[in-house]
Amino acid sequence: MALPPHQSPTGDTTAMQLHTYFRSSAAYRVRIALALKGIAWDAVPVHLLKDGGQQKAPAYRALNPIGLVPTLVDGDTVIPQSLAILEYLEETHPTPALLPAGPVARARARAMALTVACDIHPLNNLRVLSYLRGPLDQGEEAVNAWIAHWIAEGFQALEQMAEGPDFCLGGAPGLADLCLVPQMFNARRFNIDLAPYPTLVAIDAHCQTLEAFQVAAPAQQPDAA
Amino acid sequence: MALPPHQSPTGDTTAMQLHTYFRSSAAYRVRIALALKGIAWDAVPVHLLKDGGQQKAPAYRALNPIGLVPTLVDGDTVIPQSLAILEYLEETHPTPALLPAGPVARARARAMALTVACDIHPLNNLRVLSYLRGPLDQGEEAVNAWIAHWIAEGFQALEQMAEGPDFCLGGAPGLADLCLVPQMFNARRFNIDLAPYPTLVAIDAHCQTLEAFQVAAPAQQPDAA
Numbered sequence: 433m434a435l436p437p438h439q440s441p442t443g444d445t446t447a448m449q450l451h452t453y454f455r456s457s458a459a460y461r462v463r464i465a466l467a468l469k470g471i472a473w474d475a476v477p478v479h480l481l482k483d484g485g486q487q488k489a490p491a492y493r494a495l496n497p498i499g500l501v502p503t504l505v506d507g508d509t510v511i512p513q514s515l516a517i518l519e520y521l522e523e524t525h526p527t528p529a530l531l532p533a534g535p536v537a538r539a540r541a542r543a544m545a546l547t548v549a550c551d552i553h554p555l556n557n558l559r560v561l562s563y564l565r566g567p568l569d570q571g572e573e574a575v576n577a578w579i580a581h582w583i584a585e586g587f588q589a590l591e592q593m594a595e596g597p598d599f600c601l602g603g604a605p606g607l608a609d610l611c612l613v614p615q616m617f618n619a620r621r622f623n624i625d626l627a628p629y630p631t632l633v634a635i636d637a638h639c640q641t642l643e644a645f646q647v648a649a650p651a652q653q654p655d656a657a
Numbered sequence: 658m659a660l661p662p663h664q665s666p667t668g669d670t671t672a673m674q675l676h677t678y679f680r681s682s683a684a685y686r687v688r689i690a691l692a693l694k695g696i697a698w699d700a701v702p703v704h705l706l707k708d709g710g711q712q713k714a715p716a717y718r719a720l721n722p723i724g725l726v727p728t729l730v731d732g733d734t735v736i737p738q739s740l741a742i743l744e745y746l747e748e749t750h751p752t753p754a755l756l757p758a759g760p761v762a763r764a765r766a767r768a769m770a771l772t773v774a775c776d777i778h779p780l781n782n783l784r785v786l787s788y789l790r791g792p793l794d795q796g797e798e799a800v801n802a803w804i805a806h807w808i809a810e811g812f813q814a815l816e817q818m819a820e821g822p823d824f825c826l827g828g829a830p831g832l833a834d835l836c837l838v839p840q841m842f843n844a845r846r847f848n849i850d851l852a853p854y855p856t857l858v859a860i861d862a863h864c865q866t867l868e869a870f871q872v873a874a875p876a877q878q879p880d881a882a
Contacts, residue, residue: 497814498776509761513775516767523760535748536734542741549771550738551723554779563806567799574793581788589722 448473451495451503453480453487454653455621457553457614458514459502463648464610465518469525476505477655480558500559515549518607530607537601544593544600544608548615552586556618579622587619587629596631598638605639613639617650673698676720676728678705678712679878680846682778682839683739684727688873689835690743694750701730702880705783725784740774743832755832762826769818769825769833773840777811781843804847812844812854821856823863830864838864842875 450466450473452459466473478486478501486492487499496503496512503510504517506524511517522530531538554560556579564570564578590612594600600608616636619626626633639645650656675691675698677684691698703726704711711717712724721728721737728735729742731749736742747755756763779785781804789795789803815837819825825833841861844851851858864870875881 497817498772498810499814500776509764511764511768513768513771515771515775516764519767520760520764523763535745538748539734539736539741539745542744543736543738546738546740546774547723550740550775550779551725554775555785559810560780563803564793567802567806568789568793568795570793577792578788581792585723585784589724592722 444472444474446472446507449476449505450474451476451478451492451501451505452653452655453478453501454650454656456480456501457618458500458549458557460614460617460648460650461514461610462502462504462517462521463653464605464613464644465521465530467644467647468528468530468605469521471521471525475654477653479655485558500557515545518545518610522607528604530605530610532602532606540593541601541607544590545611547586547589547593548608548611551589552582552615553618555582556622576622580624583615583619583622583624584628586615587624587626587632591629591631594631594635597634600635605642605644609635609639612636613645669697669699671697671732674701674730675699676701676703676717676726676730677878677880678703678726679875679881681705681726682843683725683774683782685839685842685873685875686739686835687727687729687742687746688878689830689838689869690746690755692869692872693753693755693830694746696746696750700879702878704880725782740770743770743835747832753829755830755835757827757831765818766826766832769815770836772811772814772818773836776814777807777840778843780807781847801847805849808840808844808847808849809853811840812849812851812857816854816856819856819860822859825860830867830869834860834864837861838870 448471450459450462452463452475478492480487487501493499495510498512502514502517503512511520518530531541561575564575599605600612612632613636616632646652673696675684675687677688677700703717712726718724720735723737727739727742728737736745743755756766786800789800824830825837837857838861841857871877
């Protein structure tokens with residue numbers, strides 16, 4: 433069987449390992465970055481639903497104390513938190529750059545990425561939806577309204593912040609696009625109406641034409657069985 | 658009236674402006690950084706409860722599209738998102754450094770900061786608690802249990818990640834401490850039992866002995882009337 437393009441050749445013991453779940457939008461961000469930078473890596477699947485959640489297992493928590501995906505392992509270095517991983521990849525593999533030159537442009541890119549990573553995604557990930565359904569005893573209608581609310585709050589802001597038409601900022605894919613595209617995937621999965629966000633839709637569509645975004649997509653992952 | 662130590666002299670039109678709310682832990686992070694780096698700034702108070710939430714006013718949203726504090730204004734540059742602001746300050750005012758040297762150490766610091774900024778704080782800020790009390794019709798007992806749950810999840814991880822005894826990582830205050838100390842303030846405000854986190858308690862106590870952390874504290878702000 434041919435290995436998917438993002439997989440390092442068998443026996444490449446120097447390859448980075450990414451503990452990933454195909455549908456995790458935080459892991460998806462990192463997969464795009466690895467592909468853009470042409471870094472060889474091996475997937476270590478962490479199934480968020482099987483076995484009561486493999487991310488909660490002690491062996492995984494030894495790598496990632498809060499028990500969330502992704503985790504990057506680069507030799508002896510273990511890094512949790514997708515945005516910390518992206519900055520690490522940027523510092524260790526600077527070309528092609530995920531961040532523009534100059535502190536002002538970099539701040540704009542980070543602000544867009546953080547709008548996804550702090551203001552949308554943490555409210556709609558699995559552990560939070562499980563808490564709504566469990567301890568708060570909310571039905572699917574209330575859960576879906578919750579999801580839609582926080583996506584709308586964030587996307588309204590991002591629609592104003594994004595330049596477009598091809599990328600969030602500037603003429604090349606960067607940190608903001610790496611966060612936006614997985615969040616658009618999530619929004620579609622939850623049947624969010626994207627009509628109010630034409631700039632975001634156009635950026636997502638353009639990014640989807642690039643191989644790095646294609647190979648990083650959830651459906652292309654080995655654990656997407 | 659004597660100006661507080663963080664205020665720039667009247668008439669200093671080159672001073673940065675921070676749109677801040679005394680009790681916002683995201684604004685508190687930035688206030689510590691400005692004090693550590695000795696940057697002159699003026700406070701522009703944004704009261705999160707008055708006038709139905711001044712952060713929702715169109716004039717503020719023109720600066721900060723998602724309507725959250727803080728926002729930094731540096732001349733013509735407007736930056737939302739506290740972690741984007743901290744990285745901007747680090748790049749424009751590198752001394753004293755908030756991040757250590759070397760990509761591995763920097764990744765560890767960012768991972769701790771993001772554990773607060775992505776995995777704890779977004780779940781417990783005002784807009785989320787308002788949604789729990791409003792659309793989800795939750796009482797104070799359920800809201801307090803929600804707050805305690807996400808703080809415990811995050812603090813258990815941070816307790817493992819932190820070196821201590823004085824700072825999260827290394828021998829000087831940095832990005833992780835700037836995020837931890839305001840989150841400890843929030844935890845105390847919500848009466849969270851901190852006994853399970855002796856390393857975090859020790860770090861917080863040591864940071865509180867430093868002037869930069871003292872002048873940045875909520876009670877010291879001009880809008881803490």
